[in-house]
Amino acid sequence: MEIISDIAAVRQRMARLRCNKKKIGFVPTMGFLHEGHLSLMRIAKKKSDVLVVSIFVNPSQFAPNEDFNTYPRDLEQDLKLLEDVGCDILFVPTKDLMYPPGYWTWVNVEDMNAKLCGKSRPVFFRGVATIVTKLFNIVQPHISVFGQKDAQQALIIKQMVADLNQDIEIIIGPIVREKDGLAMSSRNAYLSEDERKEALVLHGALQLGRSLIDAGELSKESILNRMRQLIQTKPTAKIDYIEMVDGETLAEIEEPQGLVLLALAMEIGGTRLIDNILIDMRSDKQ
Ligand code: AMP
Numbered sequence: 001m002e003i004i005s006d007i008a009a010v011r012q013r014m015a016r017l018r019c020n021k022k023k024i025g026f027v028p029t030m031g032f033l034h035e036g037h038l039s040l041m042r043i044a045k046k047k048s049d050v051l052v053v054s055i056f057v058n059p060s061q062f063a064p065n066e067d068f069n070t071y072p073r074d075l076e077q078d079l080k081l082l083e084d085v086g087c088d089i090l091f092v093p094t095k096d097l098m099y100p101p102g103y104w105t106w107v108n109v110e111d112m113n114a115k116l117c118g119k120s121r122p123v124f125f126r127g128v129a130t131i132v133t134k135l136f137n138i139v140q141p142h143i144s145v146f147g148q149k150d151a152q153q154a155l156i157i158k159q160m161v162a163d164l165n166q167d168i169e170i171i172i173g174p175i176v177r178e179k180d181g182l183a184m185s186s187r188n189a190y191l192s193e194d195e196r197k198e199a200l201v202l203h204g205a206l207q208l209g210r211s212l213i214d215a216g217e218l219s220k221e222s223i224l225n226r227m228r229q230l231i232q233t234k235p236t237a238k239i240d241y242i243e244m245v246d247g248e249t250l251a252e253i254e255e256p257q258g259l260v261l262l263a264l265a266m267e268i269g270g271t272r273l274i275d276n277i278l279i280d281m282r283s284d285k286q
Helices: 007-019 035-046 075-085 124-139 148-163 186-190 193-198 200-214 220-231
Strands: 002-004 024-029 050-055 089-091 143-147 169-173 237-246 259-268 271-280
Touching: 002 007, 007 024, 007 089, 007 124, 024 035, 024 124, 035 050, 035 075, 035 143, 035 169, 050 075, 050 124, 089 124, 124 148, 143 148, 148 169, 148 259, 148 271, 186 271, 193 200, 200 220, 200 237, 200 259, 200 271, 220 237, 220 259
Parallel strands: 002 089, 024 050, 024 143, 050 089, 143 169
Antiparallel strands: 237 259, 259 271
């Protein structure tokens, strides 16, 4: 695996690969890798000739009161996992390289960036869309894989790529969960043993929502209320949002129909966790 931290060096390497007609697959991450990240890399590897991964904890997607400084980092362990998964090129830029003094340009996917997580994290998606655009411009991949775990992020990236005519195929990989259902996340490392147990309520509430929809419940309010009540039984859980929206556009829906995205965010003992499920009602309609 080649490890490159310089923008010009990556550009040069990528230009050579493109010249040799290699298909480039790219997975951007913030590191502290787990099986969720690795699953995306395996998808990218299958669909390309060269796997490029980036590790960059992107300061512009963290608000001043958020966990940029304490975000978990372990480059040594990440390097081992990347070798095992067969990463060809790792791009690890520094903060100053990506945001030199006098940096002023931002990418905003309007409307979509103000929903769900955007309500309590107003600068988050601006930071994500900007850094992903910058990484796309540097790596210029043919395909890039994102996780369904961050459903809103994945849809915003798809929208951005379409709107800005970025010539990259975006693939969404499924959520990888621990055996007990907790969605894998670098931030799970913050959880104490008790909080880790309480965190199961995220998946539990989503499963409850799905079973209510499967049983024919049509009232969005009752579905979300039942989910909320379940979460409220956990003393350390503080709900940010529980929402039911269109799984392709994030548009409001009044009752379960089409592709339904049930998404939630909460703090468990101060750690912000998100999770979601997609429920496809489209086949029921035929
Ligand atoms: P992050 O390092 O948290 O920025 O995540 C990098 C990529 O990994 C994003 O596309 C995430 O959606 C994806 N990802 C994170 N956790 C999971 C998971 N449990 N399953 C699938 N993809 C994930």
